[in-house]
Amino acid sequence: MPLLFGIILSSIIGMVLKKAFIAGTVLLIVAVMSTMITIGVTGNNVAATPLIVSGVSQWGALARQLVGSDARVVSLITDPNADPHQHEATVADAANVADADVVLLNGAGYDTWLSQLVANRSGGVSTINVASLMHVASGQNPHLFYDPRAAIRFVETLTTMLEHRSGFANISVRSQRLLAQLNALQHTALSIKQSCAGVPVAATEDVSTYLLNDMGLKVVTPEGLRLAVGNGVDPSVADLAQALAQMNQHPAFLIDNTQTATPLTNEMVAKARAAQVPVIKVTETMTGTNYVTWISGVTHSILQNLKKEGCIK
Secondary structure, three states, X not given: OHHHHHHHHHHHHHHHHHHHHHHHHHHHHHHHHHHHHHHHHHHHHHHHOOEEEEEEHHXXXXXXXXXXXXXXXXXXXXXXXXXXXXXXXOHHHHHHHHHOOEEEXXXXXXXXXXXXXXXXXXXXXXXXXXXXXXXXXXXXXXXXXXXXXXXXXXXXXXXXXXXXXXXXXXXXXXXXXXXXXXXXXXXXXXXXXXXXXXXEEEEOOOOOHHHHHHOOOEXXXXXXXXXHHHOOOOOOHHHHHHHHHHHXXXXXXXXXXXXXXXXXXXXXXXXXXXOOOOEEEEOOOOOOOOHHHHHHHHHHHHHHHHHHHOOOO
């Protein structure tokens, strides 16, 4: 009897321990599955956030200001010390374009590498080509990010593209605020035009010519030289001689794109300084993170030098 009792008691204890082990195991599995589900949901939320990819930082900065936290914006060219004309697509560029919901192209031959990435990705993607919006063909001046009118058209187009998509409920309010800032920039340019139309200025390249044209200023540097520098080739001897001689005629200032500096453009800068012509240094890639602040800084430098010229009080 004591032996039988011991066997029964041992069996009961074993069953209890087995149930406890099973219960503990189940609780552990549930805990692990809960963690996995939580991680999965979090990952899906991240993946569900729309991705907007821009080749140049200017259009990316405007997009970021427009969408706020409703989307993630990635600009592929951000280094103001590198020549964007020499950029070649990287593996990271291709990965971003492959994941993108919207791709922002400058166009006009400026970011052909990005157009190729878009063409090679599997599946369609929404795109905005700013050059197409402004009817600027390949071979023409591609530096549209220096034109407030192009910025206005870009913001209007991106707003129209996104405002009816899920998750962009407040985009119209942000769009109105951003467009007001850009219209103020354009108003400043037109005000300068009223006072200083025809004032001669010089430039090492066509980087900011759209802005100068909006202001009504006359870029006297031979177009052939400006295009040659922009395309990374040598200008004609005649164009260079004319550009250097023009410094003795004292244009209001010389615009110098520091990102495409060459011995030739450095010679123009040296000649300008020797002739006491002010030099305004600009970059092709945006500095900082706010487009309006960036363009306003260039506009302010132009204004200060036009005041010295006497056409603005």
